[in-house]
Amino acid sequence: MTTPAFRCALASASADESMVGTASTVRAFLLVEAPGSWGVDAVAGSRIPVEVRDHLVGLARRHAVRALMIRDHARRTPGPVRVFAAHVGADRPWVETATLSDVRELLDLPMTGLAAGTSPGLTPHPDPLFLVCTHGKHDACCAEQGRPLCKALHAVAPEETWEVSHIGGDRFAPNMLVLPHGLYYGRVDPSEAAAFVDTHRAGRLDLPHLRGRCGFGFRVQAAELFLREHTGHLAVEAPLLLGHERDGDTTHVEFRLDGTRWRVGVRTRHTPARRLTCRAAPSEALEHELLCVDRLLD
Numbered sequence: 001m002t003t004p005a006f007r008c009a010l011a012s013a014s015a016d017e018s019m020v021g022t023a024s025t026v027r028a029f030l031l032v033e034a035p036g037s038w039g040v041d042a043v044a045g046s047r048i049p050v051e052v053r054d055h056l057v058g059l060a061r062r063h064a065v066r067a068l069m070i071r072d073h074a075r076r077t078p079g080p081v082r083v084f085a086a087h088v089g090a091d092r093p094w095v096e097t098a099t100l101s102d103v104r105e106l107l108d109l110p111m112t113g114l115a116a117g118t119s120p121g122l123t124p125h126p127d128p129l130f131l132v133c134t135h136g137k138h139d140a141c142c143a144e145q146g147r148p149l150c151k152a153l154h155a156v157a158p159e160e161t162w163e164v165s166h167i168g169g170d171r172f173a174p175n176m177l178v179l180p181h182g183l184y185y186g187r188v189d190p191s192e193a194a195a196f197v198d199t200h201r202a203g204r205l206d207l208p209h210l211r212g213r214c215g216f217g218f219r220v221q222a223a224e225l226f227l228r229e230h231t232g233h234l235a236v237e238a239p240l241l242l243g244h245e246r247d248g249d250t251t252h253v254e255f256r257l258d259g260t261r262w263r264v265g266v267r268t269r270h271t272p273a274r275r276l277t278c279r280a281a282p283s284e285a286l287e288h289e290l291l292c293v294d295r296l297l298d
Contacts, residue, residue: 008278009141012171013187021222021268021288023184023212024168026066028115030059031084031131031164032106034069040137042069042165048103055107064115069165070131073154084125085109087117088182090215090238095129095180096122128200129179130157131164139170140278149174152193160197170277172211181236182214204234213238220244222288223253223264230293233258250291261298265291 032048039045043056046069056067070082081100087093096119100106110120132150136143146163153161167177172186178200188196188209199206207228212221215238224239239257251266267289273282 005140006275006278007141007144008139008171008275009145009173009187011275017171018287019169019172019186019209019211020225021212021218021266021286022169022172022186023182023214023216023218023221024066025217026182026214027087027089028063028065029084029086029088029179030056030065030067030106030109030111030114031070031086031129031162032056032067032103033071033082035071035078038069038135038137038165042135042138043067052103052106059111063111065111068131068167070162073150073161073163074158083109083122084129084179085111085114085120085122086129086179086182087114088180088215089115089117090182090213090241092117093180093182093215094119095125096120097125098122127160129177130161130197130200131167131177131179132161133165133167133170133173133175133177134163135166138166138279139173141170141173142166142175145174148190149176149188149193152190153197156194157197169211175211177214181238183236184211184214185209186211200236203236205236207234216241218286219246219251219266219268219288220253222268222290223251223266224255226266226290227255227257227262227264227293231257231262254296261296263292263294263296265293267291 034046059065059067081103084097086095130153132146133142134146150163169175176185196206239255242254244253249268253264255262268286270284271287273284275282
C-alpha cells in the first residue's frame with residue numbers, strides 16, 4: 001500500500017494549530033508580474049533578465065523590500081508587466097502601481113525609502129489587493145489549496161485578485177496577503193470568498209482567518225488579534241502601538257484602539273519540533289497565549 005504524501009496544511013488543521021501571530025514581518029513589498037511557472041525560489045529562478053533578477057533578490061538586503069512574483073489568475077501569456085510597490089507599515093499603509101513595457105525598467109525604480117514610507121513615484125492604487133499564494137513548486141499545499149481560493153476570489157473581484165509566490169506559513173494554506181494593510185490570512189475556504197471580499201471592501205477584518213499584520217512583530221501581532229477578539233472592534237486600520245515590553249516568554253503591549261488605551265499580556269512559547277512545510281525537516285514554531293487584556297486610564 002502506498003503511503004499518502006505528507007501535507008503540512010492538513011496536518012496543521014488536524015492538530016487545530018493556532019494561526020495567531022504567524023504573519024511574516026515585512027514593511028515593504030515590490031510585486032512583479034511574471035506569467036507562467038515559477039521555480040522553487042520564484043525570484044531567483046525566474047525567467048526575467050539576469051540583471052533584473054539579481055536586483056530583485058538584493059532588495060531585501062539593501063532596502064528591506066520583499067520582492068514577490070505575481071500573475072493574473074486568468075492570463076499566462078507574456079505582455080506588459082504590472083508592478084505594485086507597497087508600504088505596509090502600520091501607520092498609513094499604501095500601494096502604488098505601474099505598467100512597464102520592459103521589466104528592465106525596474107532597475108530605475110527608486111526603492112531606497114519604500115520601507116520607511118517614501119513613494120517611488122508610481123500611480124496610487126486605492127483598491128485592496130487579494131494576493132493568494134499558489135506557489136506549488138515551493139509547497140504543494142499552496143497550489144492544491146490556493147488555486148481554488150484564487151479562482152473563487154477572481155470570480156467576485158477580478159481586478160483585485162492575483163496569484164502570488166511564497167509568502168510564508170505554507171501549513172496555513174490557502175494563504176492570502178491583503179494589501180495595503182499587510183494582513184495575512186489563512187484557511188479561507190473558497191465558499192467564503194465573496195463574503196471575505198465584501199468584508200474587506202467594507203473596511204473590516206475577517207478575524208477568524210486572520211494570522212496577523214506584517215507591520216508588527218509576532219508577539220505584537222498576537223496581542224492585536226487578542227485585543228480585537230476582546231473588544232469586537234474590527235476596523236481594518238491598525239491600532240496605534242504605544243509600546244511593548246518583553247520579559248522572558250511574556251510580552252506586554254500597549255495600544256490605542258478606537259480612542260481607548262489597552263494593555264495586552266501575551267505568553268509565547270516554542271512548540272515541539274514538527275514538519276512545518278511539506279518539504280522541510282522538522283523545526284520549532286512559536287505559539288501565543290493570551291494572559292490579560294486591561295483597559296487603561298489616560
